[in-house]
Amino acid sequence: MKTFFRKIKFFFERSVLEGSWTQLLIIIFAIALVSFLGGLSAYWLTAEFEHWNKAVWWAFLRLTDPGYLGDDQGTILRTISTILTIIGYVLFMGTLVALMTQWMWRLVRSLEEGRTPLSLKGHIVLAGLDQRTPEMIKEMLLSDTRLNQFLRRFRQSKLNVVVLTSRPGIEAVQMLKSELGSLWSRGQVIVRLGRASDPDDLERVDIINSAVMLIPQVENTQGDARASTILAALNHVLKKYDHPGPLVVAEFDQIESTQIVHAFPKINCEPLQNKSIITKILAQSIKHAGLAKIFMELLSHRDGHEIYIKEFKEIVGMSLKEAECYFENVLPLGILRKTNQGSELLLEPDTIINETDKPLFMAQDSNSIQVSHHPHQQKPRIELSSLKLPEVRSRDVLIIGDQEKAKAIQHELSSYTDFQAKVDVVQDYSIVNLKNYNKIVILPLRSQSLRSDEVDQLTIHKFFMLRALLSKLDHHPDILVELESPTAAETFADENRCDVIVPAYISSHLIAHVGLRRELSQVFEEVLGPNGCDMTLYHASVYNIELPKTYTFGELKSIVRSYGHVLIGFRIALDENRHKRRVDLAPHSNSEYQLTDNDRLIILH
Structure with a gap:
């Protein structure tokens, strides 16, 4: 019983x-x-x-x-x-x-x-969720001009972003809602529970009818192996439905891994190798104090100027020097021209603009880029022979932190012909004589057991401990700090002789904007990539510019253009003894500047 x-x-x-x-x-x-x-x-x-x-x-x-x-x-x-x-x-x-x-x-x-299947069209699928995801969504939502062009191209009235993540939906929604703030909209930002490497989960987010799929590097994952697995799952879905599918923007850590896209010819993929761009930005920021702020401003719609592609039939057939006279409120940089090897950025003033060329501009917004019907007068050309390049500078650099990244920075620095860096790499700065170094770089020590905010806490602690020790030694070298989060960068707002780089912020911008307009991948590679242009701070005497004297930006821009270089702004010394400086990018052509010996021209060449 x-x-x-x-x-x-x-x-x-x-x-x-x-x-x-x-x-x-x-x-x-x-x-x-x-x-x-x-x-x-x-x-x-x-x-x-x-x-x-x-x-x-x-x-x-x-x-x-x-x-x-x-x-x-x-x-x-x-x-x-x-x-x-x-x-x-x-x-x-x-x-x-x-x-x-x-x-x-x-x-x-x-x-x-978020287990129910979607029925959308022209949406963006974001594979994965980490601390960079809100930044990517912010960049897309705030990119008014590019966003409007994207929506018109896919005949949509608003942008829908679908985040496919293995993190529980309620937790993911709360995280995005908190980070996006006023930009949060449940109707625009949709969270779905699943793995982008699972074909069934890709079908649930209606990947076939999406416009773009973004595959960023997600923290605490296998990186390139994860991206390859997602591409394989997507390839399976596209074959199943015999559909061309969306544009895929995939971020890879190693440049060799970008070759994986050739294994999936059915996928329309734009591979990004942001690690090399970040390495170059770090190396250039070591070479010139203050460049870090310029890079951060160029790579965000919220912080000032941006690089745009905009075509005008009126300037076809003109030289760059002639075309520049038709733009007063924005800064023409050069043209992007297709070649057999890809694309090339041309800056020479005598370069003739063809119909297939894509002019590049630096401006605060796309609407301000307009052709003037009354060109301003050209300035006389200066002979190239009079260019006075500065002597090779030498710096002793101490890098504290990640040895693998430090080696990549060393390799980039060794490629510069006008700059010699003697680099020492340590994890404990107490074992070296800090007075021997002109530049100190603090790199974060990442760990699988630490969240990004905890990594930043350790980096900030290390910086202020180092700052205290340097004050005791009465030694004040320039310091470059790499952080994980833009929020943590606010801690350094009032710090003199300190530059801050947030690679996650930069790479979020790159992948978000390439998703909205694919051609920007070539622009970023040419302007910021390891084989592209260099950004340099030059003294005015390099171009035989007399000091102290008052000039308009248009006058200085014309002089610098005569050498095949592009003047994009100034680093103005407010208090050089305390290393307080202001950066002015792409000012109005009629803006006047009384340059001093401590000011520098920001040059793209």
Whole structure:
């Protein structure tokens, strides 16, 4: 008997846990059983019913509706009716309501986790979620001109971003909502639970009808191996539906891994190797104090100027020197020209603009880039022979932190012909004589066990400990700090002789804007890539510019252009003794500057 009851109990447990429909069937069975037993009791114990089925119906009515409780006559019938009504309260108002509440909770929970398939068109799928994801979404939403062009191209009224992540939906939504702030919109930013490496999950986010898929490097993952696996899953889906699919922008850590895209010819993929761009930016920031701020401004719509591609039929057939005279409020940089090897950025003033060339401009917004019908007067050309390049500078550099990244920076520095760096790499700066170094670089020490904010906390702690030690030594070298989060960079807002680079911020910008306009990949590679242009700070004497003297930006721009270089702004010394400086990028052509010996020209060449 004991074994029999155990079996019944176990069967009941498994049935209840089967799901809502099984639970509902159990309740229906219990109502039928109670109605049947209550009806038979009333039929046998009283003479009120002619047939047992009428008694069962009477019991069912008392069980389901307490309003019948006062209609019965006789003690036995009233007793049975009262018992049935109480059991009805338990079954209907207790068990059934609890079941419905639990079912609704499961349904809402499932919807919040993002398990339902999507039906969208022209949306952007973002594979993965980490601390860089909100920055990418912000860049896309704030890029008004590029965003509008993107929406017109895919005939959409608003941008829909779908984040496919293995992180629970509620947690992911709360994280994005907190980071995006006023930009958050549940109708535009959609979270779906799943893995981008699973073809079924890709189908759930309607990958076939999406416009772009972004595959960034996500922290605490296998990096390039993850990107390759996602491409393989996407290739499977595209073959299944025989569909060209979206543009895929995939970020790779190693340059060799970018060759994987050739294994999937069906996928329209634009590989990004942001690591080499970050390495060059770090190396250039070591070479010239203050360049870090310039790079950070160029790579965000929220912080000032941006690089744009905009074509004008009016300047086709002109030289760059002539075309520059038709733009007063923006800064023409050069043209991007297709070659057999890819693309090339041309800056020479005599370069003739063809129909297929893509002019590049630096401006605060795309709408300000307009052709003037009244060109301003050209300035006389200066002979190239008069260019006075500075002597090769030598610096002793101490890099504290990640040795692998330090080696990449050393390799980039060794390629410069006008700069010699003697580099020492350590993890503990207490073992070296800090007075021997003109430049100190602090790189974060990443770990699988640490979150990005915890890594930044250690880096900031190391900086202020180092700053305290340098103050005791009365030694004040330039310091370059790499951080994980833009928020942490605010800590250094009032620090003199300190530049801050946030690679996650830069790479987020690159992948987000290439997703909106593919040609920007070539622009970023030519302007920021290891084989592209260099950004340099030159003294005015390099171009035979007399000091101190007042010039307009247009005059200085014309002089520098005569040498085949592009003047993009100034680093103005506010208090050189305390190393307080201001950066002005692409000012108005008529803006006047009285340059001093401590000021520098920001040059692209």
